[in-house]
Amino acid sequence: MSIREEITHHFREGIQTGRYLPGAPLPSSQTIAEQFRTTPPNVQRALTLLVEEGLIVREPRIGTFVREKRRQLTGVAIYLPDFAHGGIFPFRRLYLRMLETELIRRxxxxxIVVDNAGxxxxxxxxxxxRSGAVQAVAFVDLCKENIAELIKLPIPAVGLxxxxxxxxxxxxxxxxLKPLARAFRQAGCRRVAAITSLDPEFIRNQPGNHGLPWIRSMVEPRFAETGISLIHNLTFDHLIDFPPDQYDTLAYREFMEVRALPEQPDGLLIYPDSLLPGVMTAMVKCGVDPVRDYRLVAIHRNREFPRLFPGPCLWLELSVEQMVHETVELIFRRYQGEDIRKTVIEHRLVPSSGA
Incomplete structure (x- = not known):
């Protein structure tokens, strides 16, 4: 039996016989190396097999521990990163509130764990x-650095x-986007102005995106296929950098720039719905009649966060309730060991005759 096999056998047997209890720390690699008269790298390679067998967990810069025995899911943490202090989209606030309510209902x-710069x-x-107080963590819209830290936890992390x-x-x-482009085309639109912003970090991994902003990589090609020109040089890419009380001002400014164009669009795309109040204010200021001046207006909305629009429009509808339901289901299934990587939520196109 090699030294590595001897180390693996020693700790496997110790865990199975109860000599090392669930949650108990293992000796440091240096201590084990001295005990077995070998080197720390050999110890690390030997313990890796026990990690793969699910008997121990490693926590970087903290230590190696015997994995807790799986028990009933009783506690879930909702993690909010440091940027949440500066304000988040209304739908994210709604999502977090509904998520907390659903977890408690179950x-x-x-x-709720809110991070800071430290x-x-x-x-x-x-x-x-480590204490077993929570057995899973949920999150919404984290950057890759935050997600990298959550992956290191000895509990499943699941999020939007x-x-x-x-x-x-x-x-x-x-x-x-294809049915949306067809809807604009069927309405007779030739030029559509997009007043929109999506957090690039949030959609960077969408199929076909290739790391480009949503408009250039996904929307523009779909509209071009139907012969529609998309006006999108007016969009801003980092709405998340602004506090919520500035969304109206930003949307107002963008719509005023649209009105200053020498050739006016005959269609309008507004996404997300946080921008709608600012657009509506600008319409009133300019004397714009959406029924008279646009063949079609398409607007994002969340079903549980209704919006009003004074004319026919096409709602690009999402359901926060569905997002929450799928998140909670994924938490339970991951905790039970199912190898499920993602659940996809789709938009619904809902025509409206107006408020």
Whole structure:
């Protein structure tokens, strides 16, 4: 038996016989190396097999521990990164509130962990995971650096995201574009102005995106296929950098730039719905009649967060309730060990005759 096999056998037997209890720390690699008269790299390679067998877990810069025995899911943490202090989209606030409510309804203890610049939130998550107070963590729209930290936790992390590195619920921003372009074409539109902004980090991993902004990589090609010119040089790419009370001002400014164009569009796309109040204010200012001046207006909305529009329009509808339901289901299924990587949420195109 080689040294590595001897080390693996020693700790496997110790865990199975109860000499090393669930949650107990293993000696450091240096200590084990001295005990078996070998080197720390040999120890690390030997312990890797036990990690793959699910007997131990490694926590970087903290230590190696015997994996806790799986028990009933009783607690879930909702993690909010540092940028959440600056304000988040209304639908994300609604999603988080509904997620907390649904977790509690299912009898789970829910903990909200808000991070700061010092990373104290991640430290608290590690403590909660190690103590067994929570057995899973949920999140919404994290950057890849935050997700990389959550993956290191000894509990499953599930969130509303498009990052393939973590199990997630994903909003598909591409599949509805062909029917949307057809709807504009059927309405007789030739030029459509897009007043829109989506967080590039959130949609970067969408199929066909190739890391480009949503408009250039996904929307423009679909519209071009139907012979529609898309006016999109007016869009801004980082709405998430602005506090929510500035969304109206930004949308107002963008619509005023549309009105200054020498050739006016005959269609309008507004996404997300946070921009609608600013657009409506600008319409009143300019004396725009959406029924008279546009053949079709398409607007994003969340079903649980209704919006009003003074004329016929096409709603690009999402359901926050569905996002929450799928997130909770994914949490339970991942906790039970099912190898499910993502669930996809689709837009519905809902015609409206007006408010």
């Amino acid at each position: 009898g789970l203890h829910c903990r 990373g104290n939130g991640l430290q608290e998550l590690r403590r909660l995971a 995201s498009t990052n393939p590195a973590v199990p997630h619920v994903e909003i598909n921003y591409g599949r509805f």
